[in-house]
Structures are given as C-alpha cells and as structure tokens.
Amino acid sequence: MYNFDKIVNRKNTNCYKWDSLTAKYEGVDDIIPMGIADMDFEVCTEIEQAFKERIKHPVYGYSLDVNKELAPIIYDRYKKKGYDIKLDDIVIGTGVVYIINLIIRTFTKVGDKIVLPTPYYTPFGTVIENNDRIILPCKMKLVDGIYKMDLESIENQIDEKTTMFIFCNPHNPTGRIFDEEEMLEVVDFCQRHNLLIISDEIHSDFTLTKSFQPIININEFAKNNTFTVSSCTKTYNLAGLKVAFCFISNPQLRELYSKAAKHTGLGSVNVFGIEAIKATYLKGQQWEKEMLEYIKENRDYVLDFFAEKLPNIKVNPSEGTYVLWIDFTKSGKNVEEIQNILINECKVELNDGRIYGGYVGFGRMNIALPRCCLIEACDRIYSVFK
Structure with missing residues (x-):
C-alpha cells in the first residue's frame, strides 16, 4: 500500500x-x-530505489543509443495497452512538447494553418505560434454535458495552407476519452483534407470511467499519417525528467523526423530519464x-x-x-x-x-x-x- x-x-x-x-x-x-x-x-519507492542505484555510479556521461535499450520496454507496455505498433516505430525524445515542436518545424511551413480543437492545452497554441504557424481553432460543442468535435464548423476554412491536425486523447483540459466513432470522424476529416495528425496520448493511462483506444488503430490512413506522442512522466509524476517517445509507423516520416531530431539534439535523453522508463514500466x-x-x-x-x-x-x-x-x-x-x-x-x-x-x-x-x-x-x- x-x-x-x-x-x-x-x-x-x-x-x-x-x-x-x-x-x-x-x-x-x-x-x-x-x-x-x-x-x-511521492514517486513510488521502486523508482526512487532505481535512481539511488544509478547514483552509486559516480559518472553521468553520454549514453549509447537509448532506443535500443528502451524501445523494447516501451513496445511491451504499449502492445499490452492495445497499440498496433512495431518495435521500429518507436523513437525516444526529450519531452512531449519538444517532440511536437520538432514535428511542426519538420513537416509544416511558416504560415501553415494547424487545426486545434478548443479548449486546448496551452503549450499546443504556444508551439504553433512560436513557430510562425497559424492556429485554426475548432471549437468543440457541448452535447448533453459532453464535449464533442464540431469539424463541420471549420470545413469552409480549410485550404492548401492547412497541413496538420493536433489531437489530444484523453483530452486536456476537458477529460474526454473519445469514442471510436468520433476518432473515425477526425481521421476521415484529415484524410479528406490531406492533414498529418499529431496525437498527444500522454494521459492514456488515466482511464477513469471508460476504455481508451489509440487513434492509430482506426485505419491505415491514421496509422501512416499520425505521430503519437506519449511518456511515462505524466502517469508516474516525473515531469521534471524530460523524457518522452513518439510512435511513427510511416517509415518515410520516421526517417525525416529522426534526421531532424539528430540535427537539433532533441532525440537525446538524460541519464535519469533512461532509468525512469525502465523503473516505471517494469516495476511501477x-x-x-x-x-x-x-x-x-x-x-x-x-x-x-x-x-x-x-x-x-x-x-x-x-x-x-x-x-x-x-x-x-x-x-x-x-x-x-x-x-x-x-x-x-x-x-x-x-x-x-x-x-x-x-x-x-x-x-x-x-x-x-x-x-x-x-x-x-x-x-x-x-x-x-x-
């Protein structure tokens, strides 16, 4: 206890x-x-003990390719959660917002519009605007006390400059876990308008009243056009360690992302971030x-x-x-x-x-x-x- x-x-x-x-x-x-x-x-004692064990070694230098060590652990965890992923789909990064920032910079251009359902998690808007992209807000509608997507409301605002959709599930701040039918509407909308999808699923462990399904499981378009970002840090209260990962099933997108991550250094993870993933998913x-x-x-x-x-x-x-x-x-x-x-x-x-x-x-x-x-x-x- x-x-x-x-x-x-x-x-x-x-x-x-x-x-x-x-x-x-x-x-x-x-x-x-x-x-x-x-x-x-407090963090769980197993995580604290893992950090103490690492501290016993007096050097905290550069690490080897963390993907080789951590990807199998992440893969096992998320396959059990029902994610349709392969081991090679996983790339490690510095943090969820950092990864989203890198995706936006790599796969969109200055002046592009990015669809963002509102209310939205504040850093999404900040990252879009700081990169000189434009927020295309899609205000969710309240139906019987439940927030739902209202994609029809922005159909006539989509043009060739609209290139991406940021999805958040479970949704921050409303707490929605979107149904399969709702996610299919989002995917169909993105396919119709040729939009890439960023899906922030860092809260996916917090299934308080209903089950969770990842958007990449909806169909082949979703799987091949989605960047799924997540981390152990939200569930295990380790936000200060700055470690996250991204699932990219499309090999062409994954190669472009990986090159950008190497150029910016945002593919690196600190020593205790490595220990965090191992301790949380194996012992927590x-x-x-x-x-x-x-x-x-x-x-x-x-x-x-x-x-x-x-x-x-x-x-x-x-x-x-x-x-x-x-x-x-x-x-x-x-x-x-x-x-x-x-x-x-x-x-x-x-x-x-x-x-x-x-x-x-x-x-x-x-x-x-x-x-x-x-x-x-x-x-x-x-x-x-x-």
Whole structure:
C-alpha cells in the first residue's frame, strides 16, 4: 500500500507549482495550487530505489543509443495497452512538447494553418505560434454535458495552407476519452483534407470511467499519417525528467523526423530519464494501480461536492486525466473576476480558462493531491460561492 494521503512539502525545491505562488500573487498567502498538472504525491519507492542505484555510479556521461535499450520496454507496455505498433516505430525524445515542436518545424511551413480543437492545452497554441504557424481553432460543442468535435464548423476554412491536425486523447483540459466513432470522424476529416495528425496520448493511462483506444488503430490512413506522442512522466509524476517517445509507423516520416531530431539534439535523453522508463514500466504497476484508484475517488468527491452544494458551477465529468474542467459562468459572480475571486477570496489556484483558447469564466482543476487538501480547497470555494 502506498500513502497518497501524505502531504509532501514541495516548497523551496524550485517547484513551479508551489514556488511561483509568491511572485504571481504578492501578498496572498496560504494558496492551494491546483493548476499546474503535476502530482503532489511521492514517486513510488521502486523508482526512487532505481535512481539511488544509478547514483552509486559516480559518472553521468553520454549514453549509447537509448532506443535500443528502451524501445523494447516501451513496445511491451504499449502492445499490452492495445497499440498496433512495431518495435521500429518507436523513437525516444526529450519531452512531449519538444517532440511536437520538432514535428511542426519538420513537416509544416511558416504560415501553415494547424487545426486545434478548443479548449486546448496551452503549450499546443504556444508551439504553433512560436513557430510562425497559424492556429485554426475548432471549437468543440457541448452535447448533453459532453464535449464533442464540431469539424463541420471549420470545413469552409480549410485550404492548401492547412497541413496538420493536433489531437489530444484523453483530452486536456476537458477529460474526454473519445469514442471510436468520433476518432473515425477526425481521421476521415484529415484524410479528406490531406492533414498529418499529431496525437498527444500522454494521459492514456488515466482511464477513469471508460476504455481508451489509440487513434492509430482506426485505419491505415491514421496509422501512416499520425505521430503519437506519449511518456511515462505524466502517469508516474516525473515531469521534471524530460523524457518522452513518439510512435511513427510511416517509415518515410520516421526517417525525416529522426534526421531532424539528430540535427537539433532533441532525440537525446538524460541519464535519469533512461532509468525512469525502465523503473516505471517494469516495476511501477502496483503504484500506478493504487494511484488511479485514488484519483478516481478524488474525481468522484469533487463531482458529488459541486453537484450537491454548488449546482450552478458545472464540473465536466472527466473520463480520463487528473484534471477537471469547471464552468463558473453561472455561479452568480462576474465571469471576468472568477480568477481573482478564486485567488484572493478562496485562496485556491486553478488554471484560468482563458489560456485554453479564451474560455472566460472557466478553470482547470488538478485533483492529483492528498484528499485532505482537496477537501479543504472545495470547502474554500464553497464558502465564497455559496
């Protein structure tokens, strides 16, 4: 049994979630940060032990080709998850966002348009714009409380400059796990318009209420035109180690990507990233199982709490991920002031919905924290919004 109720003091560890609070909110103390998507749980002891064993060797020099050592481990893990991949499809990289950045730079041109369903994970938009590409937003529609793709809404905006589609499943920030039928619609849309697909599936272990299927399994077009990016770091709370991987079934695309990775150095992995993949996928299964159960219980607590005590604040019933998408627009408060109210009155930090594509009055809540802290945060929100 692992102890997810334990409170870990992360202050003064150069922790972005905790150590940035003073600078961001000067004069406001005792904030519970529930924005940045890493966990406030200790890593499993098996991972910690693997790092300690590596530290015993006093040299941390350059590594051999990490693909040869790590790809078979990743392959076994993802074949068990149902991925239709081959060993050669796997390429290791520095991190999910770094890999996405490299794919965009390699396979699109300056001025190209990239379809991005909204709300979207903020770094997707940042990477597109920082590379002088153009976001083509595709606003998802809310159907019976569930976010769904609305591809028809952008059909007349697709032109020869539209070259790529960024898909995120499970979806960040809404928590959707897309059905096979929905993914087929995305794939058909991309095939019709000759779009490459980036599929961020880093949250695919977080199947809270339904099963997950990778988009590359949909059909041959998806398999041959998709870059699937993932990592062990989200599931095992190792984001600071910067290690990830990409599945590229099309050999021509894989060769071009690999050349670009060598030129930029983004195919390299740090020493402890290597140990992370080995330790998590070979020894971390029990911790993962218990962590997922704890996250499910946290999710259910928040859903029940808001439904009973704050019914005008709508919490999207996340199917995957450990973040919840919350709609405060009917809370009775000025929607422009929601973030200020949360910080200054509730002393709870959620990520502001505006950074996910302009969703004023929304917030993203990270529920990967000890239950007592989650309960305290909900109580604080209730005391102000009741």
